[in-house]
Every structure is written in C-alpha cells, then in structure tokens.
Amino acid sequence: MRFEPHPSETARAASKAIMDAIDFEKKKGLGLSEKEDKVRRFILESFPLLGRAPTVEEASVAAKIPVDESASIFEQLNDRDIIYLKPGTHRIKGAYPFSNTATPHRVTIEGQGSCFAMCAVDALGAAFMFNSDTTIDSSCAQCGRKVHIEIKDGAILAKKEPMAVVWAGTKRCGPAATSICRTLLFMCTPEHLEKWRTENPGEGAALTLAEGLYVGRSVFKDFLRSL
Structure with a gap:
C-alpha cells in the first residue's frame, strides 16, 4: 500500500x-552569496555520500576557495544557524537536516x-x-x-x-x-x-x-x- x-x-x-x-528562509540559504550557498549545498550533499560532515578543507577544495575563506564561511553559516559547529572549532556537529553525531x-x-x-x-x-x-x-x-x-x-x-x-x-x-x-x-x-x-x-x-x-x-x- x-x-x-x-x-x-x-x-x-x-x-x-x-x-x-x-x-x-534563512535555513535554505536566503541572503547568502553565491559562494556561501555553494558551500552550504556541498555540506548537505556530502553527508549521505561520506556518512559524516565534510571538513573545512574538503569544502575549500569543492568550492575552489582558500581554506581560511572556507573556515570563514563555516562561521557565517553557524552564526545564521544553518550549520551547528562544535564551539571553538570548525567541526560541524550538524547541518539541517543532518547530524554528525548519532541520533x-x-x-x-x-x-x-x-x-x-x-x-x-x-x-x-x-x-x-x-x-x-x-x-x-x-x-x-x-x-x-x-x-x-x-x-x-x-x-x-x-x-x-x-x-x-x-x-x-x-x-x-x-x-x-x-x-x-x-x-x-x-x-x-x-x-x-x-x-x-x-x-x-x-x-x-x-x-x-x-x-x-x-x-x-x-x-x-x-x-x-x-x-
């Protein structure tokens, strides 16, 4: 059925x-630059493929940007509650709708x-x-x-x-x-x-x-x- x-x-x-x-509207990327949204979508698309969250380094390669710029975008996405970083790091704990820890x-x-x-x-x-x-x-x-x-x-x-x-x-x-x-x-x-x-x-x-x-x-x- x-x-x-x-x-x-x-x-x-x-x-x-x-x-x-x-x-x-904020979660799905409204208001992001093209580069920021590219990183957002890469993060989401990577979760099922990798079985985990991608790293700052992996995102920088995918977006063809320097690692420090990738890290800055991670911070911006975290500030907008689009992703959830482990405090004090650039390690993704979650990116709606996915979690990097077991649920x-x-x-x-x-x-x-x-x-x-x-x-x-x-x-x-x-x-x-x-x-x-x-x-x-x-x-x-x-x-x-x-x-x-x-x-x-x-x-x-x-x-x-x-x-x-x-x-x-x-x-x-x-x-x-x-x-x-x-x-x-x-x-x-x-x-x-x-x-x-x-x-x-x-x-x-x-x-x-x-x-x-x-x-x-x-x-x-x-x-x-x-x-």
Missing part, C-alpha cells in the same frame, strides 16, 4: 509552525549512502530534498521499539496502515539543533505518544506518518535548490 503526503489542516499548521520556529534517526538515500538525521521530520524530508527513495530506521521515543519506514516515489510503502506516529514539537529556545529538533519524534503507536506526552508537556501536534511526510516535504523539498 502507498500512503501519500496528507495535507490535513493539522499538518499544514504544523508545517508553518516548524518553518517559523527554525527561521526557514535515533538513520536515513538511507538510494544511490548515495546513509547518515543520521536530526529529527523525525528531517528524516522524512530527506526523500524530497534529494528527490530519491529513502529508508528510515528510527525508534519510538517512549519505548525504544524500532520504527522502519520506506519511502518510494514520494510516498510511504507499507503492507497496512502504519501504527507509528510523529510528535511535532514547535517551541524553540536557542539553536534549532538543541531545542526544536529534540521534540520532533517518532512513536510506535498513538498510545505511546499519549504516554510520552504526559511526561513531556509542550507545544506541538500529533501527526500520522502521512501527515508527517507532508510536513517533511513542505520543509525540505527546495532545500538544495540553488539561489
């Missing part, structure tokens, strides 16, 4: 709330490779960002049970309607990687979401996987488009 992205009223509202919370959400992009996504919505959005089929291996935030999702031609493939759901937290305090990304989660059942919510109150919306897929598409479909 195929489950297409579902643009329900709840999903549309969650999509807008998330994009507002993460300052979406519960591993996404495999067909023909490229696999890497960790920062959150559930990031993992769902990777298929649209790369216009590729993907598989997601994650876990329930409440009980740890495995959550496996296959996305082909922009829809979730499953033998029956998935029981897993998404919690889309929408409150941000500080960098998105350390706030909102920690409250965009998979749960194996609606019941486990309700249990998790009693212990973790906060702003957000409960979404089916199809609704979550719509949110991921809305956020990331144009993320790699050149400025």
Whole structure:
C-alpha cells in the first residue's frame, strides 16, 4: 500500500509552525552569496555520500576557495544557524537536516549512502530534498521499539496502515539543533505518544506518518535548490 503526503489542516499548521520556529528562509540559504550557498549545498550533499560532515578543507577544495575563506564561511553559516559547529572549532556537529553525531534517526538515500538525521521530520524530508527513495530506521521515543519506514516515489510503502506516529514539537529556545529538533519524534503507536506526552508537556501536534511526510516535504523539498 502507498500512503501519500496528507495535507490535513493539522499538518499544514504544523508545517508553518516548524518553518517559523527554525527561521526557514534563512535555513535554505536566503541572503547568502553565491559562494556561501555553494558551500552550504556541498555540506548537505556530502553527508549521505561520506556518512559524516565534510571538513573545512574538503569544502575549500569543492568550492575552489582558500581554506581560511572556507573556515570563514563555516562561521557565517553557524552564526545564521544553518550549520551547528562544535564551539571553538570548525567541526560541524550538524547541518539541517543532518547530524554528525548519532541520533535515533538513520536515513538511507538510494544511490548515495546513509547518515543520521536530526529529527523525525528531517528524516522524512530527506526523500524530497534529494528527490530519491529513502529508508528510515528510527525508534519510538517512549519505548525504544524500532520504527522502519520506506519511502518510494514520494510516498510511504507499507503492507497496512502504519501504527507509528510523529510528535511535532514547535517551541524553540536557542539553536534549532538543541531545542526544536529534540521534540520532533517518532512513536510506535498513538498510545505511546499519549504516554510520552504526559511526561513531556509542550507545544506541538500529533501527526500520522502521512501527515508527517507532508510536513517533511513542505520543509525540505527546495532545500538544495540553488539561489
């Protein structure tokens, strides 16, 4: 069975709330110079190919710029919350939607490779960002049970309607990687979401996987488009 992205009223509202919370236009590179955006896109494209974040040196080679200029661009991208650097270094900890450290959400992009996504919505959005089929291996935030999702031609493939759901937290305090990304989660059942919510109150919306897929598409479909 195929489950297409579902643009329900709840999903549309969650999509807008998330994009507002993460300052979406800034994340996808609005306002960057051509050279800065080239580095931004290189960083994102490198994650699944390398299975990790690229280095300043690798970015300088790709962009054909000196290493010190590459380092300066990394700092600018960090200041704009487009990437997240380890404090005091030029080592990338994350670049939306990917994480350079292990998270519960591993996404495999067909023909490229696999890497960790920062959150559930990031993992769902990777298929649209790369216009590729993907598989997601994650876990329930409440009980740890495995959550496996296959996305082909922009829809979730499953033998029956998935029981897993998404919690889309929408409150941000500080960098998105350390706030909102920690409250965009998979749960194996609606019941486990309700249990998790009693212990973790906060702003957000409960979404089916199809609704979550719509949110991921809305956020990331144009993320790699050149400025």
